[in-house]
Amino acid sequence: MARCVELSRIAVSKGEYPFGAVVARDGHIVSEAINRTIRDGDVSRHAEVIALARAQKAIGRRQLRECSLYTNVEPCAMCSYCIREAWVGRVVYALGSPVMGGLSKWNILRDDGLSGRLPQVFDAVPEVVSGVLVEQAQRAWRDWSPAAWEMIKLRGLMTDPSAQAESRTKSARRRSLWHHMVALLERPYRAYADPESAGDRQADL
Numbered sequence: 001m002a003r004c005v006e007l008s009r010i011a012v013s014k015g016e017y018p019f020g021a022v023v024a025r026d027g028h029i030v031s032e033a034i035n036r037t038i039r040d041g042d043v044s045r046h047a048e049v050i051a052l053a054r055a056q057k058a059i060g061r062r063q064l065r066e067c068s069l070y071t072n073v074e075p076c077a078m079c080s081y082c083i084r085e086a087w088v089g090r091v092v093y094a095l096g097s098p099v100m101g102g103l104s105k106w107n108i109l110r111d112d113g114l115s116g117r118l119p120q121v122f123d124a125v126p127e128v129v130s131g132v133l134v135e136q137a138q139r140a141w142r143d144w145s146p147a148a149w150e151m152i153k154l155r156g157l158m159t160d161p162s163a164q165a166e167s168r169t170k171s172a173r174r175r176s177l178w179h180h181m182v183a184l185l186e187r188p189y190r191a192y193a194d195p196e197s198a199g200d201r202q203a204d205l
Helices: 002-013 047-059 062-066 077-085 112-117 134-144 146-154 177-193 195-204
Strands: 020-025 028-034 068-073 090-095 127-130
Touching (some): 002 134, 020 047, 020 062, 028 047, 047 062, 047 068, 047 077, 068 134, 090 134, 134 146
Parallel strands (some): 068 090
Antiparallel strands (some): 020 028
């Protein structure tokens, strides 16, 4: 999370809003990103989406189950759907986003109906931890623009989620029997489609 806060400050130096995201596994950073919405003129270029794309290319989608995605602000609904579809095992954020958040507003991150009805697309719900290094994250936003930060607080756009005990930490649900059955049925296709096995396929040709 400290790296996310640092990335949010780097984003400001690049002319972006203070957002940063990191994907990590076993304490090691797999990928990281800042927003590119302003520089690319593309509203979909959120830090979480970019970090996820880079992580999938680096280690493959299946390995993301063992990964944590860190972000200085609660992922929005768009990012949360990407997180769920990428099968990320754990999501950690600092500031809550009650207006746009994929947990506090829309409950996408913890909606087990997605994985229950579309297990071939969405894996089991990830563990979610909120309020990590919240004061450092707030400071980075305040340093970016004191006036804008006061307006953000006034409108309740970003909050300290640690004040809400029920959303502090939520444990991950175990994968269902249906998930395991689907995984077995799709294993031959995934072995062919997985970029990690591309070298093996090339050797077979």
